[in-house]
Amino acid sequence: MSKIIVKIEDINENFKSAHVVIVKNGKILILKRSSTDQWMPGHYGLPGGKLDSGENTLEAVCRECKEEANLNVLPKDLIFLPKVSKNHEHAFFCTTEFSGEPKLDFEHEHFEWVKPK
16 A cells, blocks of 8 residues: 655644544455444444544554554544545545554444445
8 A cells, every 4th residue: 555645734733533544455344333332323334433632543543443443543544534534524535554453342243344345
């Protein structure tokens, strides 16, 4: 994957949430929310979530990866996806660099590595 260089100041800190496309062997990680969860039960999505108070976008996406999927992602390894994120409330990133194996939190009940069509 070729990295697109984006200046950190180009990442709008007004985003309300941050999400990441994690790529491994040409497949992306998706997480299925618990069927008993109050928000979007049974739906699949990318690792990510809302920014906590005082947290910047990069800190949030790294924290969410750890909390939701037990994966360690470093800000330096994230590629900002401005075409997806621009003028929206949700920031999106992509990476092939992470450590750990997926282990789900209480909000999720299943994960899959899926091949994009």
